[in-house]
Amino acid sequence: MNQQNTKPSLAVALIVKNEAKHLAACLDSVKDWVDEIVILDSGSSDTTEEIARQYTNKFFVSNDWPGFGMQRQRAQQYVESDYILWLDADERVTPELRQSIQQAVASNHINTVYQVNRLSTAFGKFIHHSGWHPDWISRLHRRNETQYNDVKVHESIVIPANGKIEKLTGNLEHYTFEDFFEFQRKQQKYAELWAEEKFLKGKKSSIASAVIHSMFSFIRTYILKAGFLDGKHGFIIACINAQYVLNKYLGLHLKHKK
Structure with missing residues (x-):
């Protein structure tokens, strides 16, 4: 219309x-x-x-x-x-x-x-x-x-x-980033913002939850989402995603321990 x-x-x-x-x-x-x-x-x-x-x-x-x-x-x-x-x-x-x-x-x-x-x-x-x-x-x-x-x-x-x-x-x-460490710094910033937002909403996490979510993130990226077809780049992305998810949930967990 x-x-x-x-x-x-x-x-x-x-x-x-x-x-x-x-x-x-x-x-x-x-x-x-x-x-x-x-x-x-x-x-x-x-x-x-x-x-x-x-x-x-x-x-x-x-x-x-x-x-x-x-x-x-x-x-x-x-x-x-x-x-x-x-x-x-x-x-x-x-x-x-x-x-x-x-x-x-x-x-x-x-x-x-x-x-x-x-x-x-x-x-x-x-x-x-x-x-x-x-x-x-x-x-x-x-x-x-x-x-x-x-x-x-x-x-x-x-x-x-x-x-x-x-x-x-x-x-x-x-x-996106050509430099590995620059990519990591961006992911770390996003993880911090995510944890802060969830903390303010009263959400909680645990070490076990962080590890489980991180492991599943790698499996989802590399296997379920066919990251292996992207070669070594796919493997690196899967590792970065897993680290990012781990940082999110561990960061949230530690905010409740202060």
Whole structure:
């Protein structure tokens, strides 16, 4: 159902911090066909701002950190366009995905959230298994209908009441870490945020639970999700996932011991 006679406008929105390495390539993949680029920075110390201002004058800074979900809510407040396409700085929109996004925006369906299929790299190689692909994530929606939830990490877009989800064609390329220890540091940050959030909600864990969840994470990634088909990269990812899960549950357990 089309609600407007005029073509709906489209914004790309990002939350960033120290993304000078990736930001230009990301924005190059959208700059020629979106109506608005909104970037909310959380205190970069590199040249992120300088790069961002080459593409948009809608660059904002919020130095305190409320978590990923609420930071995206803040960014949305600066958006004026009808639709929002959410990207991370290390992602690139492929031509096929661009065409699908443009068709979805032109259709202008109400109460619809669109998902993209993210194809990620690990240490320089695209990962097609290991639970990484297909990787359907909600990233496109009408601005006035919904927003991200309040979750501090692994946030998601709230599906509107009586809403529906549609899938777009084409991949969203995701260039993750090439350095093993950089990847580990990110996972450790996510584990800490997860444990803090669960602790505040009164959730508990134990050493046995941490070990069991960690072991199952490895089995799920490497065997059930066919990580072995990704070769040594799949094995490494399975190990990292297991360590991440162990850190989450042990961290939660120890918070209750303070």
